[in-house]
Amino acid sequence: MSSPSDALPPHAQPSGVIHDIGYRPYSGPRLGDGAVAWSLFVTGLRNCYGLGRSGRSKILPMILIGLMILPALILVGVLVQARQVLGLDSHIVAYSVYPLTTQLLISVFVAAQAPALISRDLRFGTITLYLARPASRTTYVLVRMASLTVATFLLIAAPLLVMYVGGLLADLPPGRETERFLQALVGALLLAACLAGLAALVSAMTTRRGLAVAAVIVVLLVSFTVVSSIQGVSLETGNDTTGEVAGLFSPYTLTQGVQVLLFDSPRATPTPPEGGTMTLIYLAATALTILGSLGAMLRRYRQVA
Amino acid sequence: MATIQLDHVSRWYKNVVAVNDVTMTIGPGVTGLLGPNGAGKSTLISLMSGFLAPSTGSVTLDGEPLWRNEEVYRRIGLVPEREALFEYLTGRQFVLANAELHGLPDAGAAAQTAIALIEMTDAQDRTISTYSKGMRQRIKMASSLVHDPSVLLLDEPFNGMDPRQRIHLMELLRRMGGEGRTVLFSSHILEEVEQVARQIEVVVAGRHAASGDFGAIRRLMTDRPNRFVLRTGDDRVLAAALLGDPSVRGARLRAEGGIEVEATDFGRFSEVLPRLARDHQVRLFEVTPTDESLESVFSYLVST
């Protein structure tokens, strides 16, 4: 501004006043930390399925849910229609085996959604907005993992529900079916927790979403491929123990093994674990995977500004 | 002599026109590219640095087209707006790598000269990830100067600089311009452009709104009256006399002394004022144009 400054009349003092333009601070009741955590949890869960995000992000989860349920529907349809003809006494594919068969879809889901929940906040710095709120760092990490776990659990459990209802409609013994279904739900929950933990940990290592997606898929796929080749070889050579130990290193075979040990579920891997020691080892490994990834995530987030 | 010539250049992407039929010549000296945010300044600089092709028209440096022409980079130094740098390198390594990529015979010496020029010699061995925003801008400048280019293009170079760094950069740009280089920098902050560049190119909404010395541009805007403040020996007498002349639209006596004059015909007014002052024996102490500033020029251009 190059207009000459106006000289003030000598008797005026500089003063100021803040005008009331209607801004009011909020002094009403505030919900506590629990409500903050709950709303963060629900938002994360909805975001995993594209709700609350752009239209394009809804496509993949919806396609994956569809692809997960479709084979279940077909199997149930066959069961209902051709039960007498084929002499079927139970589901064609057992509850606990279904996630193992559809693992590629589950892996893709986790690989696509974990970075959306975790890497995005790190990349764009919005993490500081979360951490500046009443909820602590720990709460943020736990809630994010919980959202991802529940979202994955819903994906895995949806076809199981379809199978359960279909089984009841096909007049399979309800007591037995309910028991198996609930056991499979436990397995699904463990699987979801393991997958979510691993995927979240990998996603928290990098700010680039594309790389996080690729890394999660690589980890889940390669681990399963390696484990199944080892199990195949150990079955042929009679070294069953090696195969059983190898099963600890992929979440799919790990939770499959837990279900075999605890609930006597049908065996679906070449070298399913057996015996008391194996039970302890498998349970310990599951706990380690879930709690270990949680702990690593907390440590990682301690370093975030 | 390095001259950038844009000839009826337009650039559009889908149905957004970023640059609309712009013709301008950027010659030696410091030129400021001025415009509000989103006016197309970055697009113009990308066009002039060979990183965008014009949808129509031509962009040339001394007659050579800039698009898909790698050799032209011997003569151009570019300071991009985006902050991303090779974070894992030290300042020295970064400037040295740039020097090596230019194929300079003594890359190390050239790098050291450039670093000394922007006064980063003390910090050159720290990694760039530890640099502040102003330091990053300066190391970017060093990388663009290392090959002694005759053309320097800077996209919003004063972004994020503190006052001391800003003064230093302005001094540097003036010196570069004084050496005969063609320096073009873009900004939307008027004070920056005003202090460094007398020659400006104004871009508004993709169109080339004005170019040249901003005082001259102001005088071209004859539909807006020129404003002056006069400090005289007898305000009232002179004001009354001025109001009698058709080139004066208004005269106001200021409470703190002096006359504010609105003149519609600058040429006639500049002839009439001394004559009237002499005829009425009023001494003129000061005649100050009050709206020949860049800001008023700018606001006039942007508001149309």
Place this chain on the structure above:
Amino acid sequence: MSTAVMGTVARLGVRSVFGRRRGVLLFVLPLVLVGLAILVRAMVGQDVDLASGTLYGLGLAVLVPLVALIATTGVLAPEIDDGSIAYLLAKPVSRHAIVVAKLLVAVGCVLAFAAVPMLVAGLVLVTDEPGVGVAYAVGSLAGGAAYCALFALLSVMTRHAVVIGLIYLLVWEGLLGGLLDGVRWLSVTRWSAVIIEQVNDTIEISADLSPAYAVVATALAVVLGTWFTGWRLRGFNLTGDE
């Protein structure tokens, strides 16, 4: 002068790949392969067919393309994404030279983290027949180079190069390659398999392609991929944040 310039670009590329966290994956994957080889050898002893299966299934089909993807995108994608590639492009350097220099870094990574581990794994699995390891190493290098060139082109064409490359690997080479036989004409892994068979007659992977076709196809992929990447870089659009 050109080699010195390429040297600078290559050095920057090496720092780019290993300066970021994705470099860790490059170390982990070959360790998994060699570890598996040791385990199988301990359990089964020396079995050429099993060795070939492992080296193909985990090595050629998984390790090589993944190493190529990680290395190539690591050398190109971050710079394109944040715009720092402007510093390489605003120089009087031929774009093709830049691409070749970066690809040399990527292929070097393939050599170090895929081909050599394949050789080691092959030697571990069948120590009596070193030819197996050598053949797989050669095939890995050839296939890896082709993958690098193709992923480089992908990196300069789209911002989502990593995901698209992964989808290509999973769907085209993995899923469809297992189901449909016609895929083999356009599958880099299959071409490498044929090359391996050529190098060492004792290996059989039933790739069902003429060796000449496989060699020419691989070479074409490398050359065309490199050339088109350079061509796209010549017309590279770089705009400001607005």
